[in-house]
Amino acid sequence: MDGNGRWAKQRGLPRIEGHRRGVETVRTITFAARDLGVRILTLYAFSVENWNRPKDEVGALMGLLEIYLKRELDTFVRDRVRLRTIGRTQELPAGVRRLLRLTEEKTKDFADYSLVLALNYGSRTEVADAVQAYSAAASAGREDPKGCSWEAFRRYLYTADLPDPDLVIRTSGETRISNFLALQAAYAELVFTPVLWPDFTKADLAKALADYAQRERRYGLTSEQVRPGVSP
Ligand code: IPE
Ligand code: MG
Numbered sequence: 072m073d074g075n076g077r078w079a080k081q082r083g084l085p086r087i088e089g090h091r092r093g094v095e096t097v098r099t100i101t102f103a104a105r106d107l108g109v110r111i112l113t114l115y116a117f118s119v120e121n122w123n124r125p126k127d128e129v130g131a132l133m134g135l136l137e138i139y140l141k142r143e144l145d146t147f148v149r150d151r152v153r154l155r156t157i158g159r160t161q162e163l164p165a166g167v168r169r170l171l172r173l174t175e176e177k178t179k180d181f182a183d184y185s186l187v188l189a190l191n192y193g194s195r196t197e198v199a200d201a202v203q204a205y206s207a208a209a210s211a212g213r214e215d216p217k218g219c220s221w222e223a224f225r226r227y228l229y230t231a232d233l234p235d236p237d238l239v240i241r242t243s244g245e246t247r248i249s250n251f252l253a254l255q256a257a258y259a260e261l262v263f264t265p266v267l268w269p270d271f272t273k274a275d276l277a278k279a280l281a282d283y284a285q286r287e288r289r290y291g292l293t294s295e296q297v298r299p300g301v302s303p
Pocket of ligand 2: 073074
């Protein structure tokens with residue numbers, strides 16, 4: 072979700088106004104994605120690197136997150152949205168942590184649609200945490216200390232009980248992954264759009280999904296192997 076700051080700057084507004092509008096986009100896209108058939112929507116809301124932004128911006132983002140969670144709790148329960156998180160959430164402010172725990176608990180039985188918030192998330196941090204957890208399990212005799220497979224290792228990632236993303240969309244014209252689900256997105260389709268996040272609409276999402284639907288996913292195989300019977 073990139074481009075909040077630029078959206079505000081273009082209008083001569085403070086950056087936080089862009090973030091405020093970005094939250095409105097989060098609310099629209101959460102339900103737009105479900106309408107369009109998405110089962111799991113993961114939003115990169117705050118990265119481990121974002122702590123290094125000016126102190127007042129970080130404070131404002133945490134404040135917005137708290138307001139958002141308070142405001143959405145009843146909506147998630149009513150509309151059966153399961154809230155999950157990935158990232159070092161234990162380092163978030165206490166008020167945010169409390170609301171996350173409460174919302175996760177109240178929505179944990181909703182199986183059809185999940186909103187995953189990546190908060191204080193970074194792929195490299197995730198790998199470091201997973202290696203630590205894996206080696207602790209190996210020392211305790213729960214994993215083989217002599218061999219490690221991807222299937223065994225992935226169970227120590229924050230995404231242990233989530234499937235890999237099929238599609239990763241980045242807004243605002245940047246064409247980078249920026250430490251987002253780097254391992255999980257190894258085979259994801261990527262869509263880059265110039266639209267700034269506060270301007271991103273259901274139509275933009277539908278366009279990205281249509282683009283995705285045109286792609287042939289080969290996972291290292293040949294086109295003939297993945298589409299048997301279809302002549303080139
Ligand atoms: C993304 O928008 C929102 C967060 C990181 C929370 P930015 O704040 O990165 O917007 P730009 O890149 O300055 O336009
Ligand atoms: Mg940015």
